[in-house]
Amino acid sequence: MVNLGAEHENLDHKAYLILKNMIISRKLLPGEKIPQEKLAQDLGISRTPLVSALKYLEKEKLVEAIPRRGFYVRLFSKEEMISIFELREVLEGLAARRAAFNIRDSQIQKLRRFFKQFRKSTDITDIKGYATEDRRFHNFVTGIGAKEFLKSILENYNIISYSYQLVSLEGLVRPPNVTIREHRAIIDAISDRDADSAEDLMRQHLKRAIAILRQEIESERQTTAKTA
Amino acid sequence: MVNLGAEHENLDHKAYLILKNMIISRKLLPGEKIPQEKLAQDLGISRTPLVSALKYLEKEKLVEAIPRRGFYVRLFSKEEMISIFELREVLEGLAARRAAFNIRDSQIQKLRRFFKQFRKSTDITDIKGYATEDRRFHNFVTGIGAKEFLKSILENYNIISYSYQLVSLEGLVRPPNVTIREHRAIIDAISDRDADSAEDLMRQHLKRAIAILRQEIESERQTTAKTA
DNA sequence: ATATTGAATTTTGCATGCAAAATACATAAT
DNA sequence: ATTATGTATTTTGCATGCAAAATTCAATAT
Numbered sequence: 424m425v426n427l428g429a430e431h432e433n434l435d436h437k438a439y440l441i442l443k444n445m446i447i448s449r450k451l452l453p454g455e456k457i458p459q460e461k462l463a464q465d466l467g468i469s470r471t472p473l474v475s476a477l478k479y480l481e482k483e484k485l486v487e488a489i490p491r492r493g494f495y496v497r498l499f500s501k502e503e504m505i506s507i508f509e510l511r512e513v514l515e516g517l518a519a520r521r522a523a524f525n526i527r528d529s530q531i532q533k534l535r536r537f538f539k540q541f542r543k544s545t546d547i548t549d550i551k552g553y554a555t556e557d558r559r560f561h562n563f564v565t566g567i568g569a570k571e572f573l574k575s576i577l578e579n580y581n582i583i584s585y586s587y588q589l590v591s592l593e594g595l596v597r598p599p600n601v602t603i604r605e606h607r608a609i610i611d612a613i614s615d616r617d618a619d620s621a622e623d624l625m626r627q628h629l630k631r632a633i634a635i636l637r638q639e640i641e642s643e644r645q646t647t648a649k650t651a
Numbered sequence: 652m653v654n655l656g657a658e659h660e661n662l663d664h665k666a667y668l669i670l671k672n673m674i675i676s677r678k679l680l681p682g683e684k685i686p687q688e689k690l691a692q693d694l695g696i697s698r699t700p701l702v703s704a705l706k707y708l709e710k711e712k713l714v715e716a717i718p719r720r721g722f723y724v725r726l727f728s729k730e731e732m733i734s735i736f737e738l739r740e741v742l743e744g745l746a747a748r749r750a751a752f753n754i755r756d757s758q759i760q761k762l763r764r765f766f767k768q769f770r771k772s773t774d775i776t777d778i779k780g781y782a783t784e785d786r787r788f789h790n791f792v793t794g795i796g797a798k799e800f801l802k803s804i805l806e807n808y809n810i811i812s813y814s815y816q817l818v819s820l821e822g823l824v825r826p827p828n829v830t831i832r833e834h835r836a837i838i839d840a841i842s843d844r845d846a847d848s849a850e851d852l853m854r855q856h857l858k859r860a861i862a863i864l865r866q867e868i869e870s871e872r873q874t875t876a877k878t879a
Numbered sequence: 880a881t882a883t884t885g886a887a888t889t890t891t892g893c894a895t896g897c898a899a900a901a902t903a904c905a906t907a908a909t
Numbered sequence: 910a911t912t913a914t915g916t917a918t919t920t921t922g923c924a925t926g927c928a929a930a931a932t933t934c935a936a937t938a939t
Contacts, residue, residue, distance in 0.1 A: 472892080472894095492900095
């Protein structure tokens with residue numbers, strides 16, 4: 424069966440993709456008001472499909488609608504980042520479980536190739552490259568394991584990509600030489616089709632990131648208290 | 652701080668609530684096409700806010716938008732019901748965990764009152780009443796534990812209410828006298844603020860429902876195979 | 880009877896217009 | 910100088926209009 428869903432692409436969907444990109448790439452900044460008339464003109468469309476796109480983004484929490492006042496790019500606090508990571512923990516845990524169930528042999532080959540370029544280095548210096556690989560890895564696993572609802576939740580809420588943006592260096596919460604072992608363990612579990620381990624390891628992996636985020640909040644709070 | 656979010660209520664939001672209700676209460680049936688012009692007239696509004704409402708419902712998966720063809724009430728297969736339950740498993744598990752962390756003493760009192768009316772009966776005959784209590788219980792727990800994203804996912808996707816609609820008798824997957832023990836165990840864990848147990852028990856609770864659903868699918872498949 | 884073609888009708892996607900609300904701005908009052 | 914008040918401007922929410930696409934339905938062909 425062929426997917427014909429995207430056969431026609433309406434203006435509002437195009438606008439949606441463009442806006443999403445503008446937000447993620449920081450062309451529209453958090454807190455900023457979205458100028459409907461101007462943006463519609465820039466995109467060469469009317470306000471109708473633009474507003475339609477904004478409504479989609481509102482559901483995805485990328486944008487906040489305030490009645491009679493307009494749409495604003497959403498702003499996330501560190502506390503909210505933690506709740507996003509908590510969601511990733513359980514959702515990607517589920518995705519890892521399902522991936523272990525579903526994965527095909529050809530996909531195992533691909534999975535095993537992740538982090539190959541970082542095999543030899545004890546100290547990984549290419550942080551940026553590692554961060555990219557990290558993202559690709561998580562997307563690959565969820566791509567195999569998450570369908571339908573789980574997939575749309577992970578996609579819609581932009582949990583993955585967003586999570587990476589607001590934290591520490593290059594979007595990594597913890598240093599590569601610590602997380603690479605965990606990544607390898609997850610790869611092994613999924614390749615062995617060990618669903619329970621895959622879920623557990625993925626959850627532990629993300630739980631540790633959450634712990635770091637909580638620490639950061641705590642130390643910030645103390646610094647602020649001292650300064651004040 | 653007072654919540655002023657719902658101060659103004661736009662037409663599209665009103666339409667959204669009405670439509671959601673119409674779908675849940677089966678005034679609009681799964682698979683049915685939504686007649687925009689007629690419905691707009693019935694509601695006394697134009698197509699603009701109606702379509703806007705439909706876009707919200709599309710994101711919630713209650714409605715499917717087919718470009719140039721219109722909106723259709725979504726139809727869920729039993730397989731999809733399973734993936735919804737899998738989501739409930741991890742999301743309500745997280746909610747139970749958070750509830751155990753957050754719950755206030757006054758809320759513990761309330762929590763302990765759930766299923767009180769079924770205490771004495773070894774065989775619960777009021778299935779409908781039990782089903783209602785079941786729903787209220789799950790909503791209460793998620794109400795305490797889920798905020799922000801988790802809350803909106805659970806709400807938006809209507810996972811809870813929807814889950815109950817399409818399965819077995821009165822929306823219950825398993826008989827009351829089996830599940831009531833599990834409910835009580837969850838209540839105890841949350842009241843004891845034992846987050847790990849609360850999460851684990853909630854997950855086991857839902858896992859068992861999933862197992863039944865899988866069995867039902869399997870036996871259906873065999874029946875169909877025989878008939879065909 | 881069933882399938883095919885083609886016009887008539889309906890529906891969708893989008894732009895536009897407009898009243899009401901919100902905002903910005905200028906002037907007056909303290 | 911700051912606050913208050915009134916006015917002009919902009920923006921929002923919604924209805925409406927219209928072209929293009931989809932659907933219906935009748936007439937014709939198989």
